[in-house]
Amino acid sequence: MAEITFDNVSKRFGATVAVNAASFTVRDNEFFCFFGPPLSGKTTLLRLILGLEVPDEGRILIDGKDVTRTGPAARNIAMVFQNLALFPHMTARDNVRFPLVERGVPAAQITARLEEVAAKLHIGHILHKHPGQLSGGERQRVAIARALVRDPAAYLMDDPISALDARLREEARVELKRMQREAGRTLIYVTHDQEEAMSVADRMAILEQGVIRQIGTPAELYDRPATSYVAQLLGAPVMNLIPPGLFATRPGAALVGVRPEDLRVTPDPAGRAEVTGVEPLGGYTVLTLRAGESQLRVLLRGQPAFAPGQRLHLDAAEERLHHFAADGHRLAG
Amino acid sequence: MQRSLPFQLFRYAAIALALAITLVPILWMVSMAFKPFSEWQSAGANLTWIPNAPTLDNFRFLFGDSGSDLIVALDRTAGKPILSSLLSATIGTVIAMTAGTAAAYGLSRFGSGANLPLALIQLRLFPPMAVMIPVMMMWAFLGLMDTWWGLALIYGIVTLPFAFWLMKTFFDDMPKEIEEAALVEGCSRLRVFTRVTLPMMAAPLAAAALFVFILNWSDYLIALLLTTREWVTIPVYMASLSSSMTGQLYGAKAALGLIAAVPPVILGIMIQKHLVRGLTFGALKQ
Numbered sequence: 001m002a003e004i005t006f007d008n009v010s011k012r013f014g015a016t017v018a019v020n021a022a023s024f025t026v027r028d029n030e031f032f033c034f035f036g037p038p039l040s041g042k043t044t045l046l047r048l049i050l051g052l053e054v055p056d057e058g059r060i061l062i063d064g065k066d067v068t069r070t071g072p073a074a075r076n077i078a079m080v081f082q083n084l085a086l087f088p089h090m091t092a093r094d095n096v097r098f099p100l101v102e103r104g105v106p107a108a109q110i111t112a113r114l115e116e117v118a119a120k121l122h123i124g125h126i127l128h129k130h131p132g133q134l135s136g137g138e139r140q141r142v143a144i145a146r147a148l149v150r151d152p153a154a155y156l157m158d159d160p161i162s163a164l165d166a167r168l169r170e171e172a173r174v175e176l177k178r179m180q181r182e183a184g185r186t187l188i189y190v191t192h193d194q195e196e197a198m199s200v201a202d203r204m205a206i207l208e209q210g211v212i213r214q215i216g217t218p219a220e221l222y223d224r225p226a227t228s229y230v231a232q233l234l235g236a237p238v239m240n241l242i243p244p245g246l247f248a249t250r251p252g253a254a255l256v257g258v259r260p261e262d263l264r265v266t267p268d269p270a271g272r273a274e275v276t277g278v279e280p281l282g283g284y285t286v287l288t289l290r291a292g293e294s295q296l297r298v299l300l301r302g303q304p305a306f307a308p309g310q311r312l313h314l315d316a317a318e319e320r321l322h323h324f325a326a327d328g329h330r331l332a333g
Numbered sequence: 334m335q336r337s338l339p340f341q342l343f344r345y346a347a348i349a350l351a352l353a354i355t356l357v358p359i360l361w362m363v364s365m366a367f368k369p370f371s372e373w374q375s376a377g378a379n380l381t382w383i384p385n386a387p388t389l390d391n392f393r394f395l396f397g398d399s400g401s402d403l404i405v406a407l408d409r410t411a412g413k414p415i416l417s418s419l420l421s422a423t424i425g426t427v428i429a430m431t432a433g434t435a436a437a438y439g440l441s442r443f444g445s446g447a448n449l450p451l452a453l454i455q456l457r458l459f460p461p462m463a464v465m466i467p468v469m470m471m472w473a474f475l476g477l478m479d480t481w482w483g484l485a486l487i488y489g490i491v492t493l494p495f496a497f498w499l500m501k502t503f504f505d506d507m508p509k510e511i512e513e514a515a516l517v518e519g520c521s522r523l524r525v526f527t528r529v530t531l532p533m534m535a536a537p538l539a540a541a542a543l544f545v546f547i548l549n550w551s552d553y554l555i556a557l558l559l560t561t562r563e564w565v566t567i568p569v570y571m572a573s574l575s576s577s578m579t580g581q582l583y584g585a586k587a588a589l590g591l592i593a594a595v596p597p598v599i600l601g602i603m604i605q606k607h608l609v610r611g612l613t614f615g616a617l618k619q
C-alpha cells in the first residue's frame with residue numbers, strides 16, 4: 001500500500017539533466033508505467049524512488065512521508081533490476097530468501113513464504129541451483145521471486161522481461177499484471193516496449209530527455225496525445241504527421257496527425273492518393289500511400305486487394321484528427 | 334571436438350617439449366637436491382641428470398646434521414630463516430590484502446578522480462634501492478631492524494599497491510546493481526560488503542593474495558637490507574650458503590630451493606579452483 005509522490009524533483013549527473021522538475025503521483029495499488037526511449041530518465045526515476053539516488057532538488061514522498069533523504073533499506077520497496085542483479089555466489093533459494101533473512105524474519109515463516117512464492121513462479125525445481133546454471137527465463141523468475149517474497153509497500157521493475165522472446169514476454173506480462181492485482185500493491189514498471197506498456201499499465205508517464213511529457217491512462221495518451229512527440233511514441237505503425245492541407249485543418253495547426261487505423265480508403269481512379277507499398281500481416285494489412293508531398297501509412301483489417309500504383313480516395317473523420325502547433329503542443333478542442 | 338590421431342600426437346609432443354624447456358631448471362634443482370656431495374660438487378666431470386646415489390644429506394645438512402661427507406659445518410641451520418620467511422611473507426600478505434582490499438573498495442565505490450589510485454603506485458617509480466635506504470634508517474630508529482615483524486610491516490607496505498590495484502580492477506568490474514539489490518533488500522552498507530561483495534570476491538581475493546604472497550616470499554633486497562642475523566629470510570640465508578673450502582654449496586641450495594617452492598605450490602593447489610576464475614574475473618559477468 002503506497003502512494004508515491006514526486007514534488008518538483010530534479011537530478012543531474014554532471015552536465016546531463018537526467019530528471020527535470022518531475023512532479024507526479026503514483027496512486028495506491030496502481031500499475032504505473034514509465035515509458036520512453038533509452039536515456040530518457042526512466043531508470044533514474046526508479047533509482048530515485050528506491051533511494052539509490054538523492055535528488056538535487058525537490059521532495060519524494062511515500063504515503064505522505066518525506067523520504068527524500070531516507071536510505072534504500074528503510075523505504076520498504078522491492079526492485080527487479082534490468083540485469084536482474086542476482087547474487088551469483090548464492091543458490092536461487094538463498095537469493096529468494098535474502099530479503100527475509102536480512103530483515104530477521106523467523107525461519108519457519110521464511111520457509112513458508114519461500115514455498116509459496118516458488119510455487120507461484122514455478123521455480124521449486126531450480127532452487128538448489130546457482131544463477132550461473134539457470135537459463136535467462138529462469139533467472140528472471142528468480143529475480144521476480146526475490147522481489148515478491150516480502151511484503152513491500154511497492155514493487156519496482158526495470159524492464160524485467162526484456163530478455164525473453166516475444167511469445168514468452170506476452171505470457172509474462174499477463175502473469176505480472178495478474179500478480180499485481182492479486183498482491184494489491186503499487187507496481188512501477190519501466191519498459192521501452194510501447195505495446196507492453198499499453199497492455200499492462202493502469203496509467204503511464206511518457207518521458208522525453210528527463211522531462212515527463214504526459215501522464216494518463218493508455219487510452220487517454222493514445223487518443224489525446226499532448227504533443228506530437230507523445231503521439232509518435234505510441235501506436236504501431238506510428239501516427240501519420242503531415243503538413244496541413246490534406247485534411248480539414250484548424251487555424252494555427254502546423255502539423256496534422258492521423259493514426260493509420262483512422263484513415264479510410266476507397267478505390268477511386270481520380271483519387272488523390274497512390275499506393276506505393278502493400279504489407280500483408282495476416283490479420284492486418286499496412287498500406288503505404290503517397291498523397292501530394294506526404295507519405296502516409298494506413299492500417300486495414302484483413303487482406304484487402306490493393307496493388308502498388310493504384311489510386312485511392314483518402315479521408316478521415318474530423319474527430320479522429322489531431323492538430324499540433326509548431327512547438328509540438330496539441331491544439332485545444 | 335574429435336581430431337585425428339596424428340594431430341593429437343603432435344599436440345602432446347608439442348606440449349611435452351614446451352614443458353621440458355620450462356621445467357628443466359626445476360628438474361635440475363630437484364635432482365641436485367638429492368645428490369650426494371660427490372655428485373654435485375664436481376658437476377663438470379661427471380654430469381648426471383638423475384642422482385646415482387640419491388640421498389637426503391643436503392636436507393640433513395641444512396638442519397644441522399653434519400654427518401654428511403661435507404667437511405664444512407653451518408654456523409646456523411635453515412630452521413629460523415624458514416620461520417622468518419613464513420612469518421614475514423604471511424603477515425605481510427595479510428597486511429597488504431586487508432588494507433589494499435579496503436582501499437580498493439572505497440575508491441572503486443566512493444572515490445572520485447583518477448589521481449589518488451595513481452598516487453598509490455608512485456613508490457614504484459623509484460628504483461627500490463632509493464626507497465629502501467631511507468626505510469632502513471627509519472626501521473633502525475624504530476627498532477624494527479632484524480625482526481620478522483619489521484619485515485612483515487615493510488612487505489605489507491611495499492606490496493600494498495599491487496593488492497590495491499588488483500582488487501580495484503575486480504571491484505570496478507563487478508556490476509553495481511548487485512550491491513544495490515542488497516541495499517534495497519535491507520542491508521546496510523557494511524553488511525552489503527560482508528554478505529555480498531566479499532563472498533563474490535573470494536576468487537579474485539585468493540588470486541591476488543597468492544600473487545602478493547609470492548612477491549613477499551621471493552624478496553631478497555629488502556630482507557638483505559633490513560635483517561642481519563636473527564631473522565634473515567630464506568633467500569638471504571641461501572646466498573650465504575657457501576664456504577671458502579668448497580665454494581657455493583649447490584646441493585644445500587637446491588635442497589633449500591625445493592623447500593622454498595613448497596608453500597607457494599601448496600597455496601596454488603589449495604586455491605586452484607579460484608585461481609582461474611580470479612584471473613579471468615572480468616570475463617565472467619553473468
